[in-house]
Amino acid sequence: MRSLETLLGGEWVAAASTGEWIDVHDPADVRAPIARIPALAPKDVTRAYDHAERGFAVWKRTGPFERARVFTAAAALIRDRLGEIAADVTAENGKTLAEARGETLKAADFLDYYAGLARQGYGTLLHDARPDTRTHTQREPIGVILVISPWNDPLITPARKLAPLLATGNAAVFKPATETPLSGLHLARALHDAGLPAGVLNVVTGRTAEIEEALLDDPRIVGITFTGSNDVGNRIRRRLADRNVRFQGELGGKNASVVLRDADLPFAARTVAAASFGQAGQRCTATSRVIVEQEVREEFTRLLVAEVEALTIGRGSDPATTLCPVSSPRQRDSVLAHLERAREQGAEVLTGGGADTEGERAHGCFVRPTVLDGVTPEMDIWREEVFGPVLAVRAVDGFAQAVEAANDSVYGLAAAVFTRDLGAAYRFADEVECGQVAVNATTPGWDVHLPFGGFRDSGTGYKEQGEEVLRFSTRVKTVAVHFGA
Incomplete structure (x- = not known):
């Protein structure tokens, strides 16, 4: 030492x-x-x-x-x-x-x-x-x-x-x-x-x-x-x-990625997974809410779960690792408490949902990457910042509901939209209440010369x-x- x-x-x-x-x-x-x-x-x-x-x-x-x-x-x-x-x-x-x-x-x-x-x-x-x-x-x-x-x-x-x-x-x-x-x-x-x-x-x-x-x-x-x-x-x-x-x-932040029905769904699933689970979700700009149009919900969540289950959990020093531990026992316990409360309030665990204590990971702060479906605005997991590898999915009907859901937060740091419609992309950028907006990209932190910071309670x-x-x-x-x- x-x-x-x-x-x-x-x-x-x-x-x-x-x-x-x-x-x-x-x-x-x-x-x-x-x-x-x-x-x-x-x-x-x-x-x-x-x-x-x-x-x-x-x-x-x-x-x-x-x-x-x-x-x-x-x-x-x-x-x-x-x-x-x-x-x-x-x-x-x-x-x-x-x-x-x-x-x-x-x-x-x-x-x-x-x-x-x-x-x-x-x-x-x-x-x-x-x-x-x-x-x-x-x-x-x-x-x-x-x-x-x-x-x-x-x-x-x-x-x-x-x-x-x-x-x-x-x-x-x-x-x-x-x-x-x-x-x-x-x-x-x-x-x-x-x-x-x-x-x-x-x-x-x-x-x-x-x-x-x-x-x-x-x-x-x-x-x-x-x-x-x-x-x-x-x-x-x-x-x-x-x-x-x-x-x-x-x-804080409770960043949303919106997936519209015309989006490239495999690309959106890969990008959302990267935005959500990089650094085990411990980025201020990490995606923690996904808002998806109802008619593509089933296909998108299937692709998303496949991306998440392909992640390799391990210590950061192992080159094979793609999902690292959370930062401390206190943070691990906080994330697990959020997950338990989400289950009690009716969220469905599509994958993950608990600690990973397999083998050498028994002595670390590992949480399995988790996707929750059936999330409603009344649930704590929709509103509270978890700061861990947890992603909440909510379905909506149409663009207007998607923007309303993205703005349904006291926070306003980052948001993303996935669409092939240029008009929808610009409308989203105009109407979403946050300081950083991405189109067909991860919820952003971006480069050193670009202004960074959130609206509302995010900054x-x-x-x-x-x-x-x-x-x-x-x-x-x-x-x-x-x-x-």
Whole structure:
């Protein structure tokens, strides 16, 4: 078992002031820990903000070309360390090596993209009604930002958040998920090794319950970017209600894929299965509801079940695995509780429906990929986010009912429609209430330059990715210069 260091003030800290550690486990076999990280105390968190405050004073005055150089070098280091990083992503999260390698390379892409964006224009020249006056706007960093990332995408989510805010001159205190800290530490090490000045990025490892007050209440925080559950996100929002602190939240989802009667059904079944069961359904954009027109329901569900039953369950490090474990015993038990309640409320299990404890999988967090049919709007499984390998199927009559069913949720992150009718595709895109829409494709996360974020209870006003994220990490100043006599 490795003992890992965390990054505070440009130094790698081998132990917390308490001397305590937190064990990290592989969800494929939870009997023994694979690593341990320092369990920081509140005073260590305050030190992280001290360092960030000093780091911001340096970094905001660092030119964009130097910032870009650091990012480009860090991206190259991540690619050079691909094998090592992907192995740790798999070991702590459970996802397959193919998924972990993709996540690692995408993290490098985020750094490259924002290295390029750092070089671009940062304001606009405006007309001024006054004679002999030139007016422009300029974007500036806002200060010290707290980054809280989840366990399901432990490398790409920190990269998505940290890259734009650091590229624009801010400093960060970064709290990775306690279950999956190794990936975020790899990102921090790449940035540190690439020459990021001391204090610009500080990594707080520890038990959230023990450090929450120090983490969230420091007066130097000007922004918090959070990905996780609505319960936690809303608690943070309430805590910030009387403070001038920006909040960017990427929260829950109950994403729907609609299969119309004219769709290519074999293609739709393959694509929905990929969208639902990749990473064992532990993606914020994973399809968890399928809405299918009644006249093709029987054929589509037959094809879908065949795709799901062809998945190979196993540990992520096995190249043959196509369905990995869920992330922890707690998450496994939560998914199984959702399944039990769905059965009690009348859903029909077409395949799966329970834990997989065969052979070596007895010591891991494996849930069989599950398709539920006969789901109605009154069932909890239709409305509640499961975040596991579970797919609920509901039949409807016609396009209007399909859109109504897709919108029948408090969430609004992602949706997809499968059809050969271009008119229906565009109508769906116009009428569905969500931030990401796909036609004949998986419910999307998409590329680094495309704005990402949901509507309704799936997110807040600030998007991630692309140039839209700069609305969160920068402020706009208007400058008028009178040059006449």
